[in-house]
Amino acid sequence: MEKVLVKLKDRSYPIYLTREALDDVGSVLRRMDRLEKVVIITDSRVAEMYLESVKRGFHAAGYQVDSIVIPAGEESKSINQVVQIYDRLLDLEVDRKGILAALGGGVVGDITGFVAATYLRGVDYVQIPTTLVAQVDSAIGGKTGVNLSQGKNLVGAFWHPRLVFSDVGVLKTLDQREFIAGLAEVIKYGIIMDSSLFKYLEENADKILSKKEESLYYIVKRCARNKALVVEEDEREESGRRSILNFGHTIGHALEASTNYQGYLHGEAVAIGMVFASKISKNLGFCSNGAVDRIHQLIERYGLPHEQPDLNEDDFDPIIRVDKKMTKGRINFVFVEDIGKVKLEKIDIRDLLIH
Numbered sequence: 275m276e277k278v279l280v281k282l283k284d285r286s287y288p289i290y291l292t293r294e295a296l297d298d299v300g301s302v303l304r305r306m307d308r309l310e311k312v313v314i315i316t317d318s319r320v321a322e323m324y325l326e327s328v329k330r331g332f333h334a335a336g337y338q339v340d341s342i343v344i345p346a347g348e349e350s351k352s353i354n355q356v357v358q359i360y361d362r363l364l365d366l367e368v369d370r371k372g373i374l375a376a377l378g379g380g381v382v383g384d385i386t387g388f389v390a391a392t393y394l395r396g397v398d399y400v401q402i403p404t405t406l407v408a409q410v411d412s413a414i415g416g417k418t419g420v421n422l423s424q425g426k427n428l429v430g431a432f433w434h435p436r437l438v439f440s441d442v443g444v445l446k447t448l449d450q451r452e453f454i455a456g457l458a459e460v461i462k463y464g465i466i467m468d469s470s471l472f473k474y475l476e477e478n479a480d481k482i483l484s485k486k487e488e489s490l491y492y493i494v495k496r497c498a499r500n501k502a503l504v505v506e507e508d509e510r511e512e513s514g515r516r517s518i519l520n521f522g523h524t525i526g527h528a529l530e531a532s533t534n535y536q537g538y539l540h541g542e543a544v545a546i547g548m549v550f551a552s553k554i555s556k557n558l559g560f561c562s563n564g565a566v567d568r569i570h571q572l573i574e575r576y577g578l579p580h581e582q583p584d585l586n587e588d589d590f591d592p593i594i595r596v597d598k599k600m601t602k603g604r605i606n607f608v609f610v611e612d613i614g615k616v617k618l619e620k621i622d623i624r625d626l627l628i629h
């Protein structure tokens with residue numbers, strides 16, 4: 275087992291990386307605290323596969339264990355579901371001596387984190403991410419939240435977990451399309467800050483696509499460290515550094531919204547967004563043809579979509595609504611300068627569309 279630290283003064287926490295050792299989470303947590311009761315929050319799909327072994331691990335470490343199972347899927351990331359979880363926690367008489375454990379993908383992680391941030395004005399929680407998206411991105415960084423009918427992630431809080439426990443063994447049961455969509459976020463780290471990771475992805479596509487454990491372990495560890503570095507520099511998205519994580523996401527979000535969140539998985543929309551953002555970067559003279567070609571080829575190699583998106587100005591409305599730094603139609607946009615290097619600049623939405 276290895277450890278990556280997210281260094282945030284008194285909010286610092288470790289990310290543990292393991293293979294095929296999910297039930298160790300109980301003993302790892304036990305070394306850090308003296309809490310008595312754990313409530314595992316998971317979704318119906320993950321529960322079938324992994325709830326028993328995680329429960330066993332917590333029991334063995336001396337915790338009293340309860341669980342709450344929510345339906346699998348993005349629809350569960352709602353205020354209504356939050357209220358149902360509060361009700362269950364009150365029924366289970368969970369007080370501040372209890373700790374929540376989010377066992378699942380980004381949906382379970384985001385809603386559990388939000389419940390932890392708000393229940394009894396804040397209780398502890400741990401993240402046990404089981405999707406690639408969650409292991410490389412959503413479980414790290416303390417952004418929690420739920421969706422409203424008006425848009426995604428409109429209600430939330432920054433609330434860091436006590437620890438993150440990522441077992442790459444669980445990725446083997448992940449649906450291949452979900453897995454590949456998660457790889458878009460991995461490729462993103464290569465482009466924005468880690469040219470060695472990018473090269474590794476170029477050279478090891480077969481191993482990664484066939485989910486060889488050592489390569490999964492390598493990419494998850496590398497991305498966890500990258501995300502930790504960005505979060506350490508800009509914990510609450512104030513200095514702008516954290517915005518580099520939005521590379522490919524402006525176009526990706528617009529595409530998801532324009533297809534009513536039905537056409538693409540998030541990572542697939544981000545892949546299209548990354549190819550498009552690189553082409554715009556080249557057209558504006560920020561980066562070379564060579565870098566753009568490598569990005570395009572890598573995304574294609576992993577079987578991710580890369581077609582030219584068909585968007586109009588209105589498709590950006592959901593982004594504009596939440597981008598508080600936007601002025602007169604200009605949005606913050608992440609441009610590529612080279613593999614491993616990006617820069618943030620404002621651009622007019624209409625200029626985006628003519629490229």
Ligand SMILES: NC(=O)c1ccc[n+]([C@@H]2O[C@H](COP(=O)([O-])OP(=O)(O)OC[C@H]3O[C@@H](n4cnc5c(N)ncnc54)[C@H](O)[C@@H]3O)[C@@H](O)[C@H]2O)c1
Nearest residue numbers: 319320346379380381382404405407408412417444447448
């Ligand atoms: N907080 C953040 O910083 C952040 C960052 C990125 C994404 N997100 C959020 O994350 C969510 C998407 O997360 P996701 O892609 O993990 O989706 P998800 O949580 O919906 O999981 C996808 C599907 O995979 C199933 N699953 C999970 N683990 C599995 C496993 N090991 N084997 C088999 N099936 C498994 C789930 O039951 C679900 O059906 C979105 O709501 C997004 O907004 C948050």
